[in-house]
Structure formats: structure tokens, C-alpha cells
Amino acid sequence: MVAIKQISIFMENKPGRLVRAAKTLSDANVNIRALTIAEAGDFGVVRMVVDDTEKGYRVLRDAGFTVSETDVLAVEIKDTPGGLYEIADTLGENNVNMDYAYAFVTAKAERAMLILRVDDIKRATQVLTAAGVRMATRAEIQKI
Amino acid sequence: MPVEDLHKLQEDRLRSLVRFVYAHSAFYRQRFKEAGVAPDDIKELSDVTKLPFTTKLDLRDTYPTGMFCLPQNWVVRYHVSSGTTGKPTVVGYTQGDIEMWSESLARALTSVGLGRGDVMQVGYGYGLFTGGLGLHYGSERIGATVLPLGAGNTKRHIELMQDLGSTAIACTPSYFLYINEVAQEMGLSIRDDTKLKVGIFGAEPWSDETRKRIEDSTGIKAYDVYGTSEMSGPLCTECHRQDGIHIWADLFLIEVIDSKTGEQVEDGERGELVVTTLDKWAFPLVRYRMRDITILNSEPCECGRAHPRIMRILGRTDDMIVVRGINVFPSQVESVLMTIPEVGEHYQIIVDRKGPLDIMTVKVEVTEATFSDKIADLMSLSKRVSGELKDVLNLTAGVELVEPGTIPRSMGKAQHVIDKRKV
Numbered sequence: 001m002v003a004i005k006q007i008s009i010f011m012e013n014k015p016g017r018l019v020r021a022a023k024t025l026s027d028a029n030v031n032i033r034a035l036t037i038a039e040a041g042d043f044g045v046v047r048m049v050v051d052d053t054e055k056g057y058r059v060l061r062d063a064g065f066t067v068s069e070t071d072v073l074a075v076e077i078k079d080t081p082g083g084l085y086e087i088a089d090t091l092g093e094n095n096v097n098m099d100y101a102y103a104f105v106t107a108k109a110e111r112a113m114l115i116l117r118v119d120d121i122k123r124a125t126q127v128l129t130a131a132g133v134r135m136a137t138r139a140e141i142q143k144i
Numbered sequence: 145m146p147v148e149d150l151h152k153l154q155e156d157r158l159r160s161l162v163r164f165v166y167a168h169s170a171f172y173r174q175r176f177k178e179a180g181v182a183p184d185d186i187k188e189l190s191d192v193t194k195l196p197f198t199t200k201l202d203l204r205d206t207y208p209t210g211m212f213c214l215p216q217n218w219v220v221r222y223h224v225s226s227g228t229t230g231k232p233t234v235v236g237y238t239q240g241d242i243e244m245w246s247e248s249l250a251r252a253l254t255s256v257g258l259g260r261g262d263v264m265q266v267g268y269g270y271g272l273f274t275g276g277l278g279l280h281y282g283s284e285r286i287g288a289t290v291l292p293l294g295a296g297n298t299k300r301h302i303e304l305m306q307d308l309g310s311t312a313i314a315c316t317p318s319y320f321l322y323i324n325e326v327a328q329e330m331g332l333s334i335r336d337d338t339k340l341k342v343g344i345f346g347a348e349p350w351s352d353e354t355r356k357r358i359e360d361s362t363g364i365k366a367y368d369v370y371g372t373s374e375m376s377g378p379l380c381t382e383c384h385r386q387d388g389i390h391i392w393a394d395l396f397l398i399e400v401i402d403s404k405t406g407e408q409v410e411d412g413e414r415g416e417l418v419v420t421t422l423d424k425w426a427f428p429l430v431r432y433r434m435r436d437i438t439i440l441n442s443e444p445c446e447c448g449r450a451h452p453r454i455m456r457i458l459g460r461t462d463d464m465i466v467v468r469g470i471n472v473f474p475s476q477v478e479s480v481l482m483t484i485p486e487v488g489e490h491y492q493i494i495v496d497r498k499g500p501l502d503i504m505t506v507k508v509e510v511t512e513a514t515f516s517d518k519i520a521d522l523m524s525l526s527k528r529v530s531g532e533l534k535d536v537l538n539l540t541a542g543v544e545l546v547e548p549g550t551i552p553r554s555m556g557k558a559q560h561v562i563d564k565r566k567v
Binding site for chain 2: 006008010011012017038040042043044045047061064065066067068070099117
């Protein structure tokens, strides 16, 4: 299974909240690979992919945050024009809906990585694999 | 005791009380004179309406002991209320008054099936507040073993509950919810890991929905207790039927009145509770307006007791907030929230004013079990809460989802309303 775990944190939209979460992870020596914040007025959801998900989840939970784990895909995209188009097109053609996505570039930077939450993760994996798209495994994300 | 005999006893005691306060207190002589009533005018029970009301304001004006009817050398104890709504209130007890208080609560605890062999963990504050000592004496009176923990030190509560096998606890409902939360954090279940079976909850308004939540999550039976410091302290509870609080008619004469007109309302109608004490002497009450909103039920109870019942306190006349001209009781908001499992038990109502308009916002905690990573789910949760509040209150309220543990927990009375309006 190529799905990886993403950590989501419920957060009130107030100064200092994100700092506390970041500090909690930093103190536990957990490294954030990618992060995005979705905000909806008074509150927001912080989503992140970290090197050690289990540890990250545990320390955040112990620190009193409301956290959940979600299965997402880490899809490699060519860092050239049309990279995202190819992926979106493959999923669209096959009727898989994207709930949200966010991208990051790895240190080695030959490729960009797209974190993708879809409504049907199994089907998305199949169609992307068939289209020759590579997806990073958990071990790979840890090693980046 | 048959109802007729109870009424006869009440009549005798009312006559004695009126003569007693008239003879012993300048305050009451003055009040009776102003109302044009003399002790001899009180012949039967219905004559009680000829007597003037007394209020919290009178207590404040005669601070500290101007409404006492016996001198200090008769008084064996003082309690002093916190004075959240003004000056503190001083109440005093003779030895007999303490006995009456214990007796009243002992009957109540017996009516929920407690007795010798039970272990009562008292989680109300001890000291000047009447909750702790009241439950303490009442529980000793029925032969139960008392564990006088007081409020606070929650982990200790849970450890001793386990180690000494507490079967009953008395505290505020919000504190019990907090104890349950802490127990869960400690990896314990009150249902499976303790012997707790009964909770005596009061000192703040709570709802049937909260009762259901407490009972469902911990497996105990939750009973409402009533009694204010002016009346002595906690005095009366529901019986095992959980269908109204029995107010012992030989000890208290109760009326429910329309707050505006002062007229008695019919059984079954909402109104303000008025209490006259029938066996309390250092500091008796004559038609004291409690400012608690309730409903009187004089029908005999299925438990067999003839003593009248008051329905769960629906709020206080001074708890009520008026938002955009609509009366809102925190208990109404609580009832709505308790039916929505996705939000936690703790809440806060914030009222503010923007320009000419009142804005009411209800803060609720997102529970971890139901936290969804999708913004849309959270938005629809807050919309649902708002919609259900609107159905009940007829008022649009904003809903703010907050992180668990951020609404202040209380060991005593929870502060559910923050009114930021400048009046």
C-alpha cells in the first residue's frame, strides 16, 4: 500500500496556536516534510506530513491537541510545466475526486511531491500507477 | 403521612412561625406592620398570601444578621454565601436547625436508596459554603461512610473512589463531568473500575440531557439536589423515580408565584419559588423569594410520598439573559448541546453588542472522537448546532468550535455566561 499518513490538527484561529504545535514537534525532534493550513473563520485545520507520524501524533495528542490521522497519497510530479496537469487529468478521467492537495519540493529537487487526499484512494492508486506515476511510500517520506 | 395531616401540621407550624418572628424580630414586626397584617390574621394555610415577601435585598440591607430571630448565643454555626450577586449572605443555625438540615437531607438520601454500607464521597466545597458540610452531616445521619474530599484535587477523588469503593458522590454536575474526563485520561472507566452507583448533583442549573449523558457514560444514577444557603443548604433531592424534587412539607411551605404580579400560579405552571421555613429558628424565612424558576407538582408521587415536588430548577430569575429582547436561560442552551454527541459537555455563552445589536455566541469544544480532517464537516457541525439552537431559542446564535480543554473547568459552580455588554 502506497498510502501514507497525514496528521491533521484542529486549531482555533488565534495567535500562538500554531507556535505551540510547532514547538511540540520540534521538542520531540519530529521533522515536518510538508504543511498546509486550511482556515474557516474562527478555526482552521493544519495538515502535515512528518517524518515520524506515530511519534508526531502521540506528542501532539499528549500536548492536548485534537488530532487525527488521514490516509493520503504522496505523488511524485515532474518539476516541469504540465506536471500537475497529468495527474489531475488521470484522476478526472477516471472519476476520482480530489478533496484537497498541497505540494512541496524535496531537497534533492528533481521532483516535486504532491500530497493528495482523494475520495477513493484505492482507485486513485490503480489509475495513477497504470499511468506510470510514481508514489512515495512511508519509508521514502521518512528518508527524504 | 396523609396529605390532610401534612396540611394540618403545616398550618400549626405556620401559625407558630408567624408568632415567633413577630415576637423576636424588629425587622418582621416592621414588615408585618407595613403589610397591615398581625400574627392573629394567619389562621389557615391559605392566609400565607397575606404575609409580605422577603428578598435577597432585605438580607443585604440587614447585613450581617438583621433577619436573625435568635441572639448569637443560640447560634452554633454560621455559613456565609460567596456573594456572587452582591454582598455575602450570612446564615446562622441553632443546634436544632443543624439537626433539621441533616434530617431533611437524610430523608432525601434514603429516598434514592442510600444508607448504611454506602460510601459517600463529598465533592462539594467545605467551609463557609453549605454544600460540603450539608452532605457530610446528611450522609452520616443515614449511617453511610463519609469521604470528605471537598472540591478539587481531582486525581485524588478518582484514586480514593477506587481504593475505598465509593458508592455515591455529591458535587456539581459540571465537576462530575470533569472527574469523568480525568478518569478517562488516567485510563479508567467509572462504570467498570469503580463501585460508584449514585450521584447527588446540584448547586448549579443542569438539564435532563446532561443527566442522560452522565448516566449513559458512567452507568450511575444521577439525582438532582436542591436547597440554598438561606434555606440551610442542600436539603432535598429527587426520589428514585427521578421525577421532581420532594420538598418536605413538614419543614418547608412552598409556593410558586408569577415574578411580576406576586400571585401564586397553578400547579404545572412555571414561576418563581417562594419558601417559608416551618422548623428553623435562628434564621427563619417568611415567604422568601428564591429567584429560582420552577414548576410545582402537588400530585402524589409514584414512590408513595405525599410531599410536593418541584420540577428541576429551570434557571434563576437572575441567570436569565435577554438577547435581542428574547429570554434565554443557559439551561436551554445546555439541553440542545447535550443532544449533539459531536460536541463536548463544556460550553460557554458569550453575549456582546455590536452597534445596536446583541450578538450571542456559543463556544463548544470539538471532541477528538469526532474531529474530521475536512473543513466542510466542521462547518456543517457548527451550522447544525446553530440551527438546533435557533429551533429552541428562536434566536440566531453564532457557534464557535474551540479546542478541547480550552473552556475553563470549574470545581464549583460553572460560569456558563459571559456578558460583555455595557449596560
